[in-house]
Amino acid sequence: MDQSFLPSPHNNFFHFALSHLPTARSLIETQLPPQVLRELELDTLRYEPGSFVPPDLRDKHSDLLMSVDLAQVPELEKQRIRKKLNAFVYLLFEHKSHTDPLTPLQLLSYIVRIWERRVRDGHPLCPIIPLVVYHGATEWTAARRLEDLISAPAAFEPYQVRFGFPLLDLSQLSDHEIGGAKVLQSVLSLLKYSRSSSLMEKLRDILQLLLEAGESGGVESWIKAMVAYIMSVNKEVNSEELGNLVHSVFPTQFEPGSLVDRLLRQGREEGELVGMEKGMEKGMEKGMDKGGALGVVAGKIQILQELLGEPMTNESELLKRELAELQAMAIELQVRLRNRPT
Numbered sequence: 001m002d003q004s005f006l007p008s009p010h011n012n013f014f015h016f017a018l019s020h021l022p023t024a025r026s027l028i029e030t031q032l033p034p035q036v037l038r039e040l041e042l043d044t045l046r047y048e049p050g051s052f053v054p055p056d057l058r059d060k061h062s063d064l065l066m067s068v069d070l071a072q073v074p075e076l077e078k079q080r081i082r083k084k085l086n087a088f089v090y091l092l093f094e095h096k097s098h099t100d101p102l103t104p105l106q107l108l109s110y111i112v113r114i115w116e117r118r119v120r121d122g123h124p125l126c127p128i129i130p131l132v133v134y135h136g137a138t139e140w141t142a143a144r145r146l147e148d149l150i151s152a153p154a155a156f157e158p159y160q161v162r163f164g165f166p167l168l169d170l171s172q173l174s175d176h177e178i179g180g181a182k183v184l185q186s187v188l189s190l191l192k193y194s195r196s197s198s199l200m201e202k203l204r205d206i207l208q209l210l211l212e213a214g215e216s217g218g219v220e221s222w223i224k225a226m227v228a229y230i231m232s233v234n235k236e237v238n239s240e241e242l243g244n245l246v247h248s249v250f251p252t253q254f255e256p257g258s259l260v261d262r263l264l265r266q267g268r269e270e271g272e273l274v275g276m277e278k279g280m281e282k283g284m285e286k287g288m289d290k291g292g293a294l295g296v297v298a299g300k301i302q303i304l305q306e307l308l309g310e311p312m313t314n315e316s317e318l319l320k321r322e323l324a325e326l327q328a329m330a331i332e333l334q335v336r337l338r339n340r341p342t
Helices: 007-016 021-031 072-082 101-119 153-161 182-193 198-215 221-231 239-249 259-274 280-285 289-309 321-338
Strands: 042-046 063-070 088-096 129-134 167-169
Touching: 007 021, 007 182, 007 221, 021 042, 021 088, 021 182, 072 280, 088 221, 101 129, 182 198, 182 221, 198 221, 221 239, 289 321
Parallel strands: 088 129, 129 167
Antiparallel strands: 042 063, 063 088
């Protein structure tokens, strides 16, 4: 299986976490300055459909777009009545696990696509505020302004595009400096330590934050997403140790045979599968024959089907199919899960 066809587990988890409206709002409240927040009516915060990342780059990049009304100041209200339109801004979220020197250009391309869609739909241009969440192992060192990417004589300055973005660099924050709502703290801490050898040392505190958040009725979904993410990106985590830790913090959500249980048992294979660069060749290096690979992909399909709320295909039926067919099914299910309406 070619990894380029698989959505990144980082992207999946980022989208899942920020598709939770209170978490997205908390991120906005903790990352934008007070003078900006005063201009926003955050009670009107809502998601906007679609992605502005080119299809061939969606395995490496992700975007999440939200809109919010501007504050109801008298002068602006007069303008609204006169122009007969609702004034609002877009908030564009992007995440990075590696320093990317072309991030300003990438974000600007998203913004232009958003504006182009608004023009096609007969709407005026609107302000757009981008925010990049970075969870690499080392400090962000790349440019944060477009003008820093372009060498030009000073005389050209009036004709150049000026554009920059705020950056949340988790590598430079201590644990106690990660603020916001408990769920947001849990999410950002997990992103920070997701690939670290010290993840298991930090994970109890991360899960405890989720427990303290009291996500009534939704905590199981968070556990599923976190377990799947951990097992996909951290090759040093022992699934039995992880299971015991999850069970100790959330004893009622972790039951034998549950989806979380199966995620833990299949997690190592899932992580290997997502990380394959040469498909079966890498599986053979690990002593996995064709039948073993079929079983891994079949288990992946069943987990994705359950996450989507669909009937699970019988394992014996899946194992009758060719590996390439199962791989295509898994990719299609992953894409549907990523694009599922919130």
